[in-house]
Amino acid sequence: MKIICCIKHVPDTNAQIQLAADKKDINRDAISYVMSPYDEFAVEEALRIREKNPGTTVTVITLGPERVDQVLRTGLAMGADDAIHILDLNNAASDPLLTAKCLAQVIKEGGYDMVFCGRQAVDNDAFQVGSAIAVTLDIGSITLAGKVTVDGAAKKVTVERVIEGGSKQTISGKIPVLITAQKGLNEPRFASLPGIMKAKSKPIAKKNVSELGVDLTSHTTLESLEIPTYERKKHIIRGEQDARAAAKELLNLLRTEAKVLE
């Protein structure tokens, strides 16, 4: 089986975000980047499927400027066999729909059996690329996987997932199929030191976004970014001595001042 994982290099979730001067991007100068956390579950699941299905290969793929090479190295250090970097130096395909079309084009050329993505990337939170890749490729897709079972002989996957309201759904599909990973799918491994050393010599294939034959017309325009500010009252009640009085005072404030409680 051939498995490909779509991964993204995103600012660390602990990062303080500031805006660039033109307010069209964040200030990327002092940002440390990580693999988007949901993508880690995706890569881990692919590696586990490889362990159970001899002959399986795992490829990691990303799209972006030069720096996003690093996320491919992380994927390779976790254990992926090879990597593809779709170079997009001028953010020509940063619209998630275009990202999906470009990824789909390369995935189609490679003839993969399974495509894994994170449920969303935690930078732009578009929640779009995975589903859009599957529709572009005309293959089945299952989002928010909490458990994945692969029957290689029957070319069938079965996914358990939790949807809104806590309901549990079991969905099956035929290979080729795309799956997006939810938190809880597995415990992603850390890249080991030998893994990191080995990753340095694994191949990263480079393709340019302009060479894929994908129409890069975008109908989404980013007008501006803002950092939201919220005025908070910071009314602090000391409750160490008289907890009951503090509880009563809080409830009173929530009713009469904030008016958020009946």
Next chain:
Amino acid sequence: MNVLVVAEVSNGKVKRAAFEALTLAGSLSSGGMVTVVLAGPFNPEVENSLAKYGAKNIFYAEHEQIQKQNPEAVFELAKATLKEVKSELILLSASFLGKELGGRLSAALNAPLANDCIQVKSSGSEILVRRPLYAGKVIANFKLSGAVNIVSVRPNAYAAKEDSQTASVKKLTLDNVMLKTQVESLESTQQKRPELTEADMVVSGGRGMKGPENYHIIEAFADKIGAAVGASRAAVDAGWRPHSDQVGQTGKVVSPKLYIACGISGAIQHFAGMGSSKCIVAVNKDPEAPIFKKCDYGIVGDLFEIVPLLTEEVSNPRS
């Protein structure tokens, strides 16, 4: 413009987020057709409630996979409906299903998508939206200028208002559609608490809860005021609470009118998930906890003492 709204159903009733989307559809359509695609089983109560909030057309399918909430089946029904009623704007709720449909429809229609919007306006044929990025650390203003535009709207961002219409109802069949995925089983859990992302009030517990066995004090208070129950990443990673309860950048983003954080220090990751709540309350024994600098009201004290007292005193309107 004509607007297509996908309405989700839970336990035989249309979800409130669908009425919110319908209200928004009514104001954006300026007299155009407002059509509903029903993402669930049809019944007369569903019809009446949708008409009450402004639906003029309702399309549904009696298909086993729609009943079982297969996103692909709802996607196919939405595409079939668009063939019946051409629509320039598709409005979804920003639920997991809504956001997935957005992704699917964007590729199928080659249409721009903005998921999880907190504001949606029209300007001629273009759509202007505001949506959070980085789980709310940043707000982006986007312009969508497709022939068709797709938007999913965050629950609670718009209030639902009644606007009675007479709706015409049409049943479509998906008989000639070959689904690539099959929902084999759906185990519906009867939720006794509101859904985290749609709740007016949320009570969350973090590392200060000390263990899963102590969450009953959070649940008792939440049930008393009708709130949903959430958790911090620390509590989820420790295995005390399910992933579906996590509030924060790698969990759910909530925006209730009242958010009560118990034993949560207030990491930036957590704030990303609840920072836009109308009123934030913190209960923490550490007076230096960062959350006290970003809350409206706080009690410095032992949550194991304070929270049960809140549960007890909240029944007394004079307290």
